[in-house]
């Protein structure tokens with residue numbers, strides 16, 4: 001049996017309950033077929049078997065007291081997946097659905113994504129099943145402090161550098177950093193990224209994932225002699241990533257018509273394109289209610305309870321920006337029917353495998369690990385600024401972000417071309433990321 005197939009089968013029999021992780025790993029491994037079957041060095045060094053097993057996983061208890069004085073207990077975790085090319089780097093997700101499987105899928109994707117950024121960062125991910133919805137600021141702070149009281153011993157500027165993800169934004173990073181500094185008595189700014197501007201954060205980090213995604217889409221369209229100008233864009237979610245997409249897509253002349261939340265979605269035919277609307281998105285997120293209906297009430301547009309934005313109005317570009325598997329086969333079929341040109345995942349693993357199977361080819365498909373890498377890339381720039389104790393100007397950071405997204409785009413295209421599958425960004429991203437990590441692993445021996 002082929003090497004890739006063997007490793008996929010081993011993984012399925014070893015961790016049959018880890019659904020999301022198996023989904024992510026299978027997708028990546030299958031696209032490495034062309035590379036690893038023709039050169040025995042990968043099989044001899046057991047590179048794939050090592051790649052799919054995290055270097056270290058820390059699981060811990062997070063006890064805290066809520067506003068009523070009741071004791072609460074959550075699960076905390078950090079998965080240090082791969083440090084071949086740099087210290088572990090990746091976000092923290094606070095969400096009630098968080099499991100080992102979810103964090104393993106995110107950590108695994110992060111390894112390849114970080115390799116694509118051109119920066120020296122390994123991959124990791126962490127989080128908790130803590131549900132931030134409806135919690136007071138006091139409860140959030142106490143939870144973050146308790147979480148860091150264990151996490152601090154596993155992280156540091158040369159070891160592991162967490163950041164935000166779903167449920168963890170600037171406010172949470174502030175609380176986490178404060179507790180880290182208090183316990184260690186060190187101002188190690190490069191231990192966390194996404195910090196506030198007043199204590200070592202980078203300009204443009206909040207915008208970076210969304211801006212980067214739009215830059216990537218612009219590069220994709222450019223290969224067809226097209227551009228984002230005048231296009232209709234559908235977005236899901238209403239958090240940090242969606243906010244950045246709305247701002248940059250509008251700036252480049254597109255119209256963003258949708259947002260979504262756990263309660264449903266909204267369609268704004270005038271476009272989510274004003275400072276007032278963007279500020280309101282931040283307000284909705286900060287409220288902790290986690291519902292998008294508020295936008296419809298505020299701006300007098302239509303709310304669709306329980307619906308996803310993909311099927312309601314035709315869109316030229318679909319940018320899932322909320323969660324994994326948020327665009328399925330049926331959504332993909334409708335997008336195809338409505339003549340959608342680009343589907344670009346700003347969320348990690350935004351599309352289901354069945355959706356990807358349908359769209360990759362007929363529609364230009366950008367995988368999360370390439371499209372959303374601008375976020376972690378600017379985190380890398382934040383670490384550098386912390387290390388050299390200097391803050392770059394907004395134009396400097398933006399220029400570096402643009403350059404990195406262009407580089408990721410061309411790495412994907414070149415790798416896809418070399419694999420005889422031109423235009424397959426998903427395959428190209430996996431191969432280009434793999435080659436960088438595998439080379440470092442081979443050079444460093446069996447560790």
Ligand code: 2IT
Nearest residue numbers: 090091163164165376379
């Ligand atoms: O999925 C991601 O790349 C992130 N949540 C950002 C990670 C980071 O370290 O900035």
